[in-house]
Amino acid sequence: MRRKQLYAIILAGALAASSAPAAVFAAEGDVAATAETSEENPVDGETAAATEAPAEETPADTTAATEAPAEQAPAQEAAAATEAPAQEAAPSEQTQQTTEETPAVQETPAAETTEAPEAGEETTLAEGESTVPTAISIPSKDTEGTEGKARYFDTIQHAIDAAPDYKAETAQDATVIEVSGQITLDATVSVPANKKVCIRATDPVTITRKDANFADDMFKVSGENAELQFDVKKDVAGASFTVSGAAGESNTQAIAGTIVNVSEGAIFGIINAGVTLKDNNTSAEGGAITNKDGNVVLYGGTITGNTGVKGGGIYTNTSINVQGTVVVNENKRGTEVSNICLDGATTMINVTDVLTGSDISFAHLNEADALTVVKAGVNSAGTALTADNFKTVIDANDESNSQIKYENKDAYTLNLAADNLSAVLKKTEPVDPVKPGPAAFVIKETGSVSWSDYTTATAYFNTTNDCKWYYKLVKEDDNVSTDDFNESKAANSASAGDVPVYVKNIPTGNYAIAVYAKSQTDGTVQALKIVLNNRPATTFKISKASNTKDEWDDYNNVTVYFTASHDCKYYYQIIKSDAKSVSYSDSKAKYTAKAGDVIHVDVKDVPDGDGYAIVILARSTQDNAIKTCKITFSNRPAKSSTANRKAKTYSVTDNKVTGLENPLKFFPSKKYEFTVTEAGMSDEAPYVVGDERYAFLYWSTSSSGKNPQAKKVIMSSKGIPDANTYKMYLFFQKYRFNGTDWVKKGSPESISTEFSSAGYTDEELKEYLEEAKENGTEIPGYENGSGSGDDADAELTATAAASEKDAGSKSKSAVSTADESPIGTMSALAALSLLAGGYIVVRKRKKEEQ
Numbered sequence: 001m002r003r004k005q006l007y008a009i010i011l012a013g014a015l016a017a018s019s020a021p022a023a024v025f026a027a028e029g030d031v032a033a034t035a036e037t038s039e040e041n042p043v044d045g046e047t048a049a050a051t052e053a054p055a056e057e058t059p060a061d062t063t064a065a066t067e068a069p070a071e072q073a074p075a076q077e078a079a080a081a082t083e084a085p086a087q088e089a090a091p092s093e094q095t096q097q098t099t100e101e102t103p104a105v106q107e108t109p110a111a112e113t114t115e116a117p118e119a120g121e122e123t124t125l126a127e128g129e130s131t132v133p134t135a136i137s138i139p140s141k142d143t144e145g146t147e148g149k150a151r152y153f154d155t156i157q158h159a160i161d162a163a164p165d166y167k168a169e170t171a172q173d174a175t176v177i178e179v180s181g182q183i184t185l186d187a188t189v190s191v192p193a194n195k196k197v198c199i200r201a202t203d204p205v206t207i208t209r210k211d212a213n214f215a216d217d218m219f220k221v222s223g224e225n226a227e228l229q230f231d232v233k234k235d236v237a238g239a240s241f242t243v244s245g246a247a248g249e250s251n252t253q254a255i256a257g258t259i260v261n262v263s264e265g266a267i268f269g270i271i272n273a274g275v276t277l278k279d280n281n282t283s284a285e286g287g288a289i290t291n292k293d294g295n296v297v298l299y300g301g302t303i304t305g306n307t308g309v310k311g312g313g314i315y316t317n318t319s320i321n322v323q324g325t326v327v328v329n330e331n332k333r334g335t336e337v338s339n340i341c342l343d344g345a346t347t348m349i350n351v352t353d354v355l356t357g358s359d360i361s362f363a364h365l366n367e368a369d370a371l372t373v374v375k376a377g378v379n380s381a382g383t384a385l386t387a388d389n390f391k392t393v394i395d396a397n398d399e400s401n402s403q404i405k406y407e408n409k410d411a412y413t414l415n416l417a418a419d420n421l422s423a424v425l426k427k428t429e430p431v432d433p434v435k436p437g438p439a440a441f442v443i444k445e446t447g448s449v450s451w452s453d454y455t456t457a458t459a460y461f462n463t464t465n466d467c468k469w470y471y472k473l474v475k476e477d478d479n480v481s482t483d484d485f486n487e488s489k490a491a492n493s494a495s496a497g498d499v500p501v502y503v504k505n506i507p508t509g510n511y512a513i514a515v516y517a518k519s520q521t522d523g524t525v526q527a528l529k530i531v532l533n534n535r536p537a538t539t540f541k542i543s544k545a546s547n548t549k550d551e552w553d554d555y556n557n558v559t560v561y562f563t564a565s566h567d568c569k570y571y572y573q574i575i576k577s578d579a580k581s582v583s584y585s586d587s588k589a590k591y592t593a594k595a596g597d598v599i600h601v602d603v604k605d606v607p608d609g610d611g612y613a614i615v616i617l618a619r620s621t622q623d624n625a626i627k628t629c630k631i632t633f634s635n636r637p638a639k640s641s642t643a644n645r646k647a648k649t650y651s652v653t654d655n656k657v658t659g660l661e662n663p664l665k666f667f668p669s670k671k672y673e674f675t676v677t678e679a680g681m682s683d684e685a686p687y688v689v690g691d692e693r694y695a696f697l698y699w700s701t702s703s704s705g706k707n708p709q710a711k712k713v714i715m716s717s718k719g720i721p722d723a724n725t726y727k728m729y730l731f732f733q734k735y736r737f738n739g740t741d742w743v744k745k746g747s748p749e750s751i752s753t754e755f756s757s758a759g760y761t762d763e764e765l766k767e768y769l770e771e772a773k774e775n776g777t778e779i780p781g782y783e784n785g786s787g788s789g790d791d792a793d794a795e796l797t798a799t800a801a802a803s804e805k806d807a808g809s810k811s812k813s814a815v816s817t818a819d820e821s822p823i824g825t826m827s828a829l830a831a832l833s834l835l836a837g838g839y840i841v842v843r844k845r846k847k848e849e850q
Contacts, residue, residue: 136156175198186213205241215256216255216257222265263291307332323354355392466495469494571585571588660753666715678694734746
């Protein structure tokens with residue numbers, strides 16, 4: 001949407017609903033603009049250049065990688081890794097392997113395994129189900145609107161991070177991120193200030209929590225010019241977009257976060273009726289959406305089956321905009337119906353365009369006689385809703401025909417105002433001027449206990465007064481008394497009404513919870529025991545770990561991976577792949593596995609020939625259930641003949657870097673190339689089992705691998721006029737030959753080296769700039785030849801001489817090792833790590849850009 005249109009919307013909105021914040025109407029305009037134009041929204045050029053490698057360095061596509069000779073595989077895989085190396089503190093457990101043409105591997109549900117009998121009995125084994133492919137991409141088009149290459153990402157968060165920042169001078173539309181398949185989240189997806197994104201489903205997409213351990217907000221939008229939209233791609237049959245807050249096998253999962261958290265200055269919008277937010281049972285104020293001082297725009301969509309503390313579906317302290325077909329129903333606060341909760345004397349629902357087939361109900365925390373709670377607004381084209389259209393929203397004669405209804409019917413009714421362009425509350429009973437005295441403080445059990453899995457439950461109690469409370473786990477037959485109340489533990493606050501209690505890690509056996517509460521009105525203490533009944537059967541499962549494959553060291557030795565839902569003891573057996581049963585033996589279960597961990601099993605001496613598999617046999621230490629998982633071998637290498645030489649092995653320190661030995665004059669934007677010699681990469685076939693080699697991945701000024709750089713080039717756009725010494729880390733991946741293929745071994749390892757700046761004089765800088773000008777070369781920040789301007793970049797801090805530890809350092813995790821570099825993260829970023837076309841650049845900021 002153009003700025004002229006946006007201004008018209010803000011002005012019209014202010015005239016139509018002067019009590020609503022102007023930001024609401026600005027938000028409406030932004031969302032509408034993206035709904036109309038984001039199909040053709042190109043990616044910002046500079047950001048694209050910073051994220052995508054130049055065309056001539058695009059790695060071979062997946063087919064080419066598969067058909068290439070075995071000795072070329074490591075180089076190709078390394079090339080893929082350098083396109084988008086792992087980022088530090090990424091919100092996902094997945095490893096990023098992003099390229100321009102090949103979608104990244106996504107986390108998918110583990111395959112189901114068959115149930116196993118008790119010890120000594122036999123069980124039928126079944127193969128696991130195949131995983132569902134997932135894609136996350138930012139589509140791209142050239143300046144003429146022709147379809148271009150899409151950029152793929154392994155997580156939604158990485159795609160948001162790669163989206164261009166919002167620029168007020170261009171007021172560009174939101175960046176579209178297209179998603180497909182089933183996506184699980186194990187950390188909050190954040191949209192920060194100056195990021196505007198639209199997540200669009202291109203097929204039936206479902207986003208869920210990975211498991212009960214992720215209990216925070218699923219999406220968070222915060223800061224000025226932060227905007228998040230959910231959309232479904234037009235003209236795609238069967239496409240839909242569902243975000244489910246359920247973290248287990250039901251929607252009663254014990255969690256603390258909402259689905260979308262919107263804060264001051266931020267915008268969230270649903271712009272398609274095919275979007276659904278559901279099944280989030282939370283202690284947050286809003287079950288699906290919690291909005292505090294932000295903006296919410298609903299141009300369609302369904303919000304259902306959620307539970308929150310104040311608003312079962314939505315809690316908002318600012319006015320929200322609705323139009324189209326919007327359904328907000330069957331949400332609860334405790335056990336009571338609660339779909340939208342409006343908070344604030346001027347907070348209302350603005351109907352910005354025609355509502356058709358909508359079902360919306362709401363309550364208002366500031367309800368009062370004659371309070372305006374629904375009002376006609378202005379759509380994104382600047383057209384005000386007419387009185388005739390508004391009458392279809394609120395039916396004055398028959399409330400059942402109204403598309404918007406008020407929930408507290410016993411106290412208020414919703415009535416059309418005289419202008420037929422707004423609706424107000426009308427008190428149904430005379431106001432009683434006499435205030436009743438405080439009721440006696442009582443807490444009691446309400447509702448039934450619900451279980452999300454064998455160890456996690458949700459119980460409810462009702463409190464007549466605001467109170468401070470806590471709970472503890474007790475045996476079912478234990479006595480509970482107010483004498484046991486400990487005020488120092490009463491850290492939870494609750495308003496009068498129903499209160500959910502989320503209980504985790506419940507041991508095997510019959511248990512209850514003791515709830516202790518102290519009234520904030522009169523200081524009375526109450527105690528309550530809630531028996532945790534209706535406990536479900538065990539859910540112990542084991543399966544082959546997703547996104548893993550068999551790793552053969554040679555023809556007879558292989559490593560496979562599995563996961564377990566409970567802590568367990570296990571062992572393995574090599575069996576024929578067509579075996580129908582196997583017996584569990586406690587005496588053989590000598591190994592332990594933690595719930596949720598990816599466990600590697602080193603299988604030795606696999607017999608010659610085809611048709612073999614291994615079976616994992618495990619007993620849960622939580623409930624003694626026995627499970628089995630059969631893993632059929634794949635990718636077995638050819639059986640090699642007796643080697644006529646020893647295998648060639650290497651360590652990471654055998655990799656060498658040259659070209660940085662002498663001090664370099666870092667004039668502004670002057671580039672220097674260096675050379676990396678990869679250990680074993682020049683060895684020629686024939687290879688023998690056990691041969692090793694290293695492939696260069698990327699380099700960084702941080703030992704933890706932050707801001708990785710794939711190209712072997714260094715530069716400083718600001719220039720380094722002083723003589724100093726700096727440190728860099730080079731990361732490599734080790735490979736081992738198994739007789740057929742080169743197999744990746746372990747995590748990336750690193751070596752360190754140093755480079756020095758020689759410094760330069762003002763006269764040398766002047767000569768360099770004059771020569772560049774004569775050659776027609778533009779030096780960023782020196783366009784006027786003087787280099788003057790407000791430079792707010794931090795200064796680079798020189799390192800001490802390299803230590804023995806640095807010279808031979810190894811980083812087993814390129815994203816988790818602590819930064820040991822004396823340069824320091826912030827100074828290194830300011831001076832050497834702004835990425836532009838693969839080079840490390842420091843941009844000079846001018847006064848006019850401030």
